[in-house]
Amino acid sequence: MSGLQIDAVEKDFGETSVLKGVTLNINDGEFVSLVGPSGCGKSTLLRIIAGLETATRGTVSIDGTDVTHVRAADRNLSMVFQSYALYPHLTVAENIAVPLRMRQMSTTQRLPVVGGLIPGTGPLKRDISQAVRHAAEMLEIGALLDRKPGQLSGGQRQRVALGRALVRNPAAFLLDEPLSNLDAKLRVQTRAEIAQLHRKLKATFIYVTHDQVEAMTMSDRIAVMMGGEILQCAAPEVIYEDPNDIRVAEFIGSPKINILPLEHTNDGVVLLGRVLDWPMPAGMPHLMQLGLRPEALRLVEGPSKLRGRVVHFENLGSEIFAQVVLYDGDIRLTLRATPADRQRLSLGKEVSLEFELRSGLIFDTAGKRLRMAEVKTRAAKEVA
Amino acid sequence: MALIEASHGSKVSQDNHQVRTAWSMTAPALALMFLILLVPIVVAGVLSFSNYSLGNTGFDWVGSQNYERLFSRSTYEKMFIATFTYVVTVVPISVGLGLGAALLVHSLGRVGDIYKTIYFLPVMATLLAMAIAWEFMLHPTIGMVNRTLEIACGTWLETIPFFLQGCEGSFPLWLGDRDYAIWVVCFIGIWQGFGFNMVLFLAGLTSVHRELYNAAEMDGARSGWEQFRLVTWPALGPTTVFVVTISCIRAFQVFDTIEAFWPQGGGPSKSAYVMMFAIFEKGIQQNLIGVGSAITMLFLLFVMFLTLIQRWLIERKVHYG
Ligand SMILES: Nc1ncnc2c1ncn2[C@@H]1O[C@H](COP(=O)(O)OP(=O)(O)O)[C@@H](O)[C@H]1O
Ligand SMILES: [Mg+2]
Numbered sequence: 001m002s003g004l005q006i007d008a009v010e011k012d013f014g015e016t017s018v019l020k021g022v023t024l025n026i027n028d029g030e031f032v033s034l035v036g037p038s039g040c041g042k043s044t045l046l047r048i049i050a051g052l053e054t055a056t057r058g059t060v061s062i063d064g065t066d067v068t069h070v071r072a073a074d075r076n077l078s079m080v081f082q083s084y085a086l087y088p089h090l091t092v093a094e095n096i097a098v099p100l101r102m103r104q105m106s107t108t109q110r111l112p113v114v115g116g117l118i119p120g121t122g123p124l125k126r127d128i129s130q131a132v133r134h135a136a137e138m139l140e141i142g143a144l145l146d147r148k149p150g151q152l153s154g155g156q157r158q159r160v161a162l163g164r165a166l167v168r169n170p171a172a173f174l175l176d177e178p179l180s181n182l183d184a185k186l187r188v189q190t191r192a193e194i195a196q197l198h199r200k201l202k203a204t205f206i207y208v209t210h211d212q213v214e215a216m217t218m219s220d221r222i223a224v225m226m227g228g229e230i231l232q233c234a235a236p237e238v239i240y241e242d243p244n245d246i247r248v249a250e251f252i253g254s255p256k257i258n259i260l261p262l263e264h265t266n267d268g269v270v271l272l273g274r275v276l277d278w279p280m281p282a283g284m285p286h287l288m289q290l291g292l293r294p295e296a297l298r299l300v301e302g303p304s305k306l307r308g309r310v311v312h313f314e315n316l317g318s319e320i321f322a323q324v325v326l327y328d329g330d331i332r333l334t335l336r337a338t339p340a341d342r343q344r345l346s347l348g349k350e351v352s353l354e355f356e357l358r359s360g361l362i363f364d365t366a367g368k369r370l371r372m373a374e375v376k377t378r379a380a381k382e383v384a
Numbered sequence: 385m386a387l388i389e390a391s392h393g394s395k396v397s398q399d400n401h402q403v404r405t406a407w408s409m410t411a412p413a414l415a416l417m418f419l420i421l422l423v424p425i426v427v428a429g430v431l432s433f434s435n436y437s438l439g440n441t442g443f444d445w446v447g448s449q450n451y452e453r454l455f456s457r458s459t460y461e462k463m464f465i466a467t468f469t470y471v472v473t474v475v476p477i478s479v480g481l482g483l484g485a486a487l488l489v490h491s492l493g494r495v496g497d498i499y500k501t502i503y504f505l506p507v508m509a510t511l512l513a514m515a516i517a518w519e520f521m522l523h524p525t526i527g528m529v530n531r532t533l534e535i536a537c538g539t540w541l542e543t544i545p546f547f548l549q550g551c552e553g554s555f556p557l558w559l560g561d562r563d564y565a566i567w568v569v570c571f572i573g574i575w576q577g578f579g580f581n582m583v584l585f586l587a588g589l590t591s592v593h594r595e596l597y598n599a600a601e602m603d604g605a606r607s608g609w610e611q612f613r614l615v616t617w618p619a620l621g622p623t624t625v626f627v628v629t630i631s632c633i634r635a636f637q638v639f640d641t642i643e644a645f646w647p648q649g650g651g652p653s654k655s656a657y658v659m660m661f662a663i664f665e666k667g668i669q670q671n672l673i674g675v676g677s678a679i680t681m682l683f684l685l686f687v688m689f690l691t692l693i694q695r696w697l698i699e700r701k702v703h704y705g
Contacts, residue, residue: 047598050598050602051601052598052601052602071601071606072598072601072602073601073602073603073604073605073606074606077602078602079598079599079602081595081598081599082595083593083595085593085595085596085598085599086599087596087599087614087615087618088618088619089618089619089621090618098600098603098614099602099603099604102603102604102605102610103604107610164603
């Protein structure tokens with residue numbers, strides 16, 4: 001097991017630049033998710049790490065050794081593909097055995113009849129089938145070993161693909177959206193199982209997904225990618241609570257973070273025409289954006305400065321998400337409420353909202369985080 | 385109870401009704417199939433036990449005499465030898481070349497389209513027209529082939545016995561030489577057939593999942609051969625079975641080349657006297673319908689046998705359902 005270093009990797013497909021200088025250091029045994037919207041270059045980056053694609057510029061190293069020009073088969077990495085890519089003519093056992101057969105047996109040893117005559121083939125084959133059984137038991141597919149992939153369900157195929165990846169001892173596991181073809185329930189279950197597998201194997205995992213929930217629940221660190229760049233790479237809670245960029249804040253978290261325009265004038269900080277008691281340091285730009293997570297908003301009784309009408313609400317049992325259109329500025333906010341507030345939320349009802357200033361995230365108009373502008377003190381508990 | 389019986393009874397009549405409708409709807413198709421496909425075969429089967437000639441009002445039953453002839457006369461021995469030589473030569477080579485060309489063309493991408501067209505040209509051209517061109521090229525004295533071979537005279541190539549003989553005496557007569565005739569026919573069969581096989585294999589190749597090659601690479605299949613064995617060849621299994629069967633049937637059916645080269649007799653001393661030509665000669669030219677039918681039955685037997693093998697292979701071996 002070993003760490004991985006990706007240094008200033010760029011990738012062009014003809015004229016289009018898909019990766020624009022990606023740098024990422026992955027520690028030994030770490031579980032890192034690459035998350036981002038479809039088409040942002042996650043798979044391309046993973047394939048460059050795997051060696052299936054060559055970087056236009058930049059280097060990839062495994063454990064400090066530059067492997068940029070080493071072919072995929074010689075990098076000692078395992079990959080699970082989105083389509084699983086199982087060999088349809090081989091049984092489950094044979095599929096899982098392929099990486100071992102290819103690496104441990106010579107071409108002549110793999111021949112059907114002649115291979116058996118070569119000394120050492122017998123014990124080698126026994127070792128391989130031992131390893132296959134071990135991997136199959138770990139994934140609870142021991143009963144399926146004689147079936148062909150065509151006779152398996154999606155979830156079972158996914159396990160076989162995992163089995164083929166972990167039957168040998170690779171430097172790292174690369175997984176490209178392995179759960180995206182499963183139904184919702186199975187996805188949640190397999191998610192937990194892959195996380196457990198990681199803890200058990202203590203191996204390096206690089207996990208590509210477009211689903212921020214998967215990334216949040218499984219990873220040691222999340223690298224949020226957009227437009228061929230890594231916007232931020234940090235632990236899940238840091239990514240959620242302390243994003244560097246408005247695009248990160250918007251991508252992570254469901255429902256999405258609320259964004260409100262903020263003005264910095266001579267009178268002070270103005271939100272939707274109302275002046276806030278906001279101790280804004282000097283030198284901040286005139287226009288800014290305020291990000292508020294749905295759970296930062298609270299329902300209050302009586303008049304407040306953020307007033308609006310409930311236009312939609314979703315009761316999930318343990319929590320309620322309500323969408324409120326504000327009277328000022330025709331802005332739609334999402335709010336998370338507890339079941340205790342259910343009586344106060346019904347379609348068309350008028351509500352008053354408030355929030356704590358220090359839970360607000362401030363971004364400039366380009367989307368960069370302005371930590372300087374944020375209210376840090378516990379004392380500043382002004383209500384909008 | 386009565387209620388149950390009543391409803392039961394009506395269900396039966398409803399079932400009957402459905403069955404009748406089903407039969408009445410399939411009947412036209414069945415009748416056509418019977419008329420067009422089965423009746424001629426049965427008629428040929430019946431005639432193969434007779435000495436019927438077209439135009440005669442009656443005929444006699446001759447038992448298995450026609451078949452006995454097929455397995456005793458030397459003409460028919462030559463027929464079997466020529467047919468099997470052709471099949472055994474043309475099928476493996478045209479399938480192998482077709483596969484090779486398909487893999488090459490496929491790997492070339494866009495440029496491959498040109499080769500695709502070129503290799504497919506012989507398939508589109510009618511054999512009869514192409515046979516004339518080949519006849520001209522293979523002419524012993526003025527033909528392009530022998531003239532090209534003559535260029536080699538006087539060079540180091542003369543160390544090869546074939547050229548030595550050719551330069552001292554003469555190069556083969558090709559179509560007029562009983563040692564070469566069937567091989568020339570085989571060559572033209574391959575030339576004409578492999579483009580067709582290539583197109584079938586190309587269609588098969590498009591269905592190979594690209595990610596499987598990536599998986600094979602990650603699994604340590606380093607050489608092109610290993611990837612071919614692990615991914616391409618198994619994926620082409622159904623295509624290969626189909627191509628081999630079609631090629632076999634087409635090879636058994638070879639006729640037009642021989643008819644064009646030797647309209648009277650199937651090659652020098654019947655060295656290219658293939659089954660189809662024999663059926664044509666006996667059944668049509670000599671009006672010996674009985675013998676012609678017997679050969680036809682034998683031919684159908686071969687084709688049926690091939691088809692059954694194909695079905696078995698496809699169901700057992702190459703469909704990974
Ligand atoms: N082989 C290729 N040729 C040209 N463009 C490609 C190729 N592979 C990927 N792309 C482009 O690169 C971009 C990123 O693709 P990808 O890495 O697959 O995105 P993601 O996995 O994040 O959804 C896409 O716009 C895609 O169209
Ligand atoms: Mg992708």
